[in-house]
Amino acid sequence: MGKKLLIHNDHVPNIHTLDVYRAHGGYASVEKALKTMTPDQVTDEVKKSGLRGRGGAGFPTGMKWSFLAKPEGVPRYLVCNADESEPGTFKDRYLMEKVPHALIEGMITSSYALGAKTSYIYIRGEYFYVARIVEKAIEEAYAAGLLGKNILGTDFSHDCYVQVGGGAYICGEETALLESLEGKRGNPRIKPPFPAVAGLWGCPTVVNNVETIAAVCPIVNMGGEEYAKIGIGKSTGTKLISASGHINKPGVYEIELGIPVEEFIYSNEYCGGIRNGKKMKAVVAGGSSVPILPTELILTTAKGEPRLMTYESLGDGGFQTGTMLGSGGFIVMDEDTSIVKNLFTFTRFYHHESCGQCSPCREGTGWMEKILKKILAGHGTEQDVELLWDIQSKIEGKTICPLGEAAAWPVAAALRHFKHEFLDYVKNPQNIKDVKHYYRLNNLVEA
Amino acid sequence: MGAQVHGTQTFNAAKRAEIKFSPEAMATVQKIISQYPPERIKSALLPVLHVAQAEFGGWLSPETMDYVAEVLTIKPIEVFEVASFYTMYNLKPVGKCTLEVCQTSSCWLNGAEDIVRYIEKKLNIKTGETTKDGMFTLKVAECLGSCGTAPMLQCGASFHENLTFEKVDGLLEKYRNEGRLRSYTDMDYHNTL
Numbered sequence: 001m002g003k004k005l006l007i008h009n010d011h012v013p014n015i016h017t018l019d020v021y022r023a024h025g026g027y028a029s030v031e032k033a034l035k036t037m038t039p040d041q042v043t044d045e046v047k048k049s050g051l052r053g054r055g056g057a058g059f060p061t062g063m064k065w066s067f068l069a070k071p072e073g074v075p076r077y078l079v080c081n082a083d084e085s086e087p088g089t090f091k092d093r094y095l096m097e098k099v100p101h102a103l104i105e106g107m108i109t110s111s112y113a114l115g116a117k118t119s120y121i122y123i124r125g126e127y128f129y130v131a132r133i134v135e136k137a138i139e140e141a142y143a144a145g146l147l148g149k150n151i152l153g154t155d156f157s158h159d160c161y162v163q164v165g166g167g168a169y170i171c172g173e174e175t176a177l178l179e180s181l182e183g184k185r186g187n188p189r190i191k192p193p194f195p196a197v198a199g200l201w202g203c204p205t206v207v208n209n210v211e212t213i214a215a216v217c218p219i220v221n222m223g224g225e226e227y228a229k230i231g232i233g234k235s236t237g238t239k240l241i242s243a244s245g246h247i248n249k250p251g252v253y254e255i256e257l258g259i260p261v262e263e264f265i266y267s268n269e270y271c272g273g274i275r276n277g278k279k280m281k282a283v284v285a286g287g288s289s290v291p292i293l294p295t296e297l298i299l300t301t302a303k304g305e306p307r308l309m310t311y312e313s314l315g316d317g318g319f320q321t322g323t324m325l326g327s328g329g330f331i332v333m334d335e336d337t338s339i340v341k342n343l344f345t346f347t348r349f350y351h352h353e354s355c356g357q358c359s360p361c362r363e364g365t366g367w368m369e370k371i372l373k374k375i376l377a378g379h380g381t382e383q384d385v386e387l388l389w390d391i392q393s394k395i396e397g398k399t400i401c402p403l404g405e406a407a408a409w410p411v412a413a414a415l416r417h418f419k420h421e422f423l424d425y426v427k428n429p430q431n432i433k434d435v436k437h438y439y440r441l442n443n444l445v446e447a
Numbered sequence: 448m449g450a451q452v453h454g455t456q457t458f459n460a461a462k463r464a465e466i467k468f469s470p471e472a473m474a475t476v477q478k479i480i481s482q483y484p485p486e487r488i489k490s491a492l493l494p495v496l497h498v499a500q501a502e503f504g505g506w507l508s509p510e511t512m513d514y515v516a517e518v519l520t521i522k523p524i525e526v527f528e529v530a531s532f533y534t535m536y537n538l539k540p541v542g543k544c545t546l547e548v549c550q551t552s553s554c555w556l557n558g559a560e561d562i563v564r565y566i567e568k569k570l571n572i573k574t575g576e577t578t579k580d581g582m583f584t585l586k587v588a589e590c591l592g593s594c595g596t597a598p599m600l601q602c603g604a605s606f607h608e609n610l611t612f613e614k615v616d617g618l619l620e621k622y623r624n625e626g627r628l629r630s631y632t633d634m635d636y637h638n639t640l
Binding site for chain 2: 120126163183251284331333342353
């Protein structure tokens with residue numbers, strides 16, 4: 001069993017309540033930070049820990065915190081990004097639902113480090129019931145003097161609120177999230193200025209993912225150096241992985257960064273292997289945005305080394321032969337899966353979720369969706385396959401926010417590793433199994 | 448007066464005069480507003496729209512949006528531009544129960560299309576349509592964060608996961624018997640995580 005720091009108590013009955021959470025050591029980091037440490041000392045521990053943003057980008061959290069501008073007389077904000085919408089990712093939902101106080105505790109400790117008197121937890125609207133659970137936990141924390149004025153009798157006062165979103169993937173992008181929090185459409189902002197300088201209502205703001213904020217608690221408790229001993233190299237600590245697809249045991253697993261991918265997929269402690277005794281065909285390792293890899297490349301790097309669950313090892317080989325840890329949304333596909341069809345569900349997703357600000361993304365995602373529809377219906381040509389490659393290459397790097405890349409990368413990777421499948425669709429349309437199904441679903445008349 | 452036409456719906460002054468939050472809903476709205484600095488009241492818009500949608504029949508009519516603008520002291524167009532951006536706000540009337548079946552990768556891998564097809568057949572409607580009795584609207588949704596418990600559908604605040612045809616049967620029967628409007632803001636929610 002690997003070490004668990006975030007959801008180690010998820011099996012304890014009523015761990016979502018304050019009393020049980022505290023009885024299991026909860027809020028120790030608030031006590032320690034507020035009573036024995038300065039805010040800068042807390043930030044230093046986070047820096048030493050090597051913690052990297054758990055939302056997907058993997059940016060060092062301590063460094064992000066140190067960018068926060070601190071002009072006199074201007075309020076600073078901590079905003080928690082709980083707009084978890086990356087296909088394949090459901091870890092933040094699990095954490096907030098099972099141990100909501102782990103997030104609240106992290107919010108208080110982190111806000112102390114940042115000097116934020118107010119914080120907001122922005123939860124995707126579809127998770128309305130999760131927001132209820134978190135709000136209840138916040139009420140309990142207020143009643144116990146862990147939120148509000150003079151927390152635990154110290155000089156530090158803090159208010160924490162929940163806001164629900166309206167259903168938009170783009171609000172997971174931090175500046176779109178801030179727009180949404182301000183009551184506007186979720187259109188990402190042009191950067192700079194970065195939120196650390198001009199964020200919520202133009203004030204300096206740090207936006208961190210749920211898991212990132214929760215990880216601050218064990219870091220403060222054990223010390224940054226201890227935390228950094230877990231994991232390998234620059235991938236320190238533990239990570240929540242959302243495992244789904246054709247596996248025997250889908251669910252959320254907390255792993256020590258550094259375990260082999262093969263162990264994660266096949267060991268009974270984690271995914272428990274592929275369902276129905278089938279063979280594995282491909283894996284999307286970090287949420288829909290990261291490149292899909294075929295079995296041989298997800299289990300071993302191009303150099304023949306075992307692939308490990310770390311930022312570096314999953315990224316080994318670049319996009320030619322590697323992928324990314326991303327959000328830890330681990331989607332496993334068995335040998336019968338159509339990579340073309342799976343890509344279609346991704347592309348349809350990005351088309352639906354593009355905010356429409358930038359033409360390459362707004363038009364490109366819809367165009368790619370249309371071409372994939374055509375290929376799936378048995379009317380594709382070889383030129384269509386080439387065109388897909390061309391379109392994705394013209395979206396990447398040409399948009400305000402990374403949704404452009406997120407939409408382009410899955411297309412590029414599917415073509416890179418599974419081009420033969422696309423060509424099979426266009427050359428042998430008679431072999432396509434579910435054409436009728438497809439037409440019916442899209443309310444089309446069969447040609 | 449506000450905007451005269453919102454989307455495909457026409458503004459009706461008589462209907463507008465009838466719209467007012469119940470005292471309970473108004474208390475919720477006030478609590479939401481109190482979360483933000485007074486000069487940042489617009490921030491309350493998204494959560495207040497959820498309250499309004501639940502309060503006024505499951506969708507946001509032009510009159511409802513105009514009323515929300517008045518409550519938040521912002522322009523009606525500011526309400527409409529937000530309501531039309533986010534997928535959870537309905538700008539057209541829907542059934543009492545909106546069934547949103549997730550169709551993205553992990554759910555697709557686990558048979559979401561079969562669930563959609565089954566519900567369509569069972570309710571005799573196509574995706575996007577509402578049953579004649581106004582009870583059910585069927586929609587497909589993009590990833591709802593239930594990938595490990597796929598396939599799933601959301602109805603109001605509830606997540607119904609690891610769906611089978613039998614589960615769908617039970618669900619439809621239960622909802623039809625209860626016959627009430629299901630909203631995201633419902634306090635009674637069901638989930639199986």
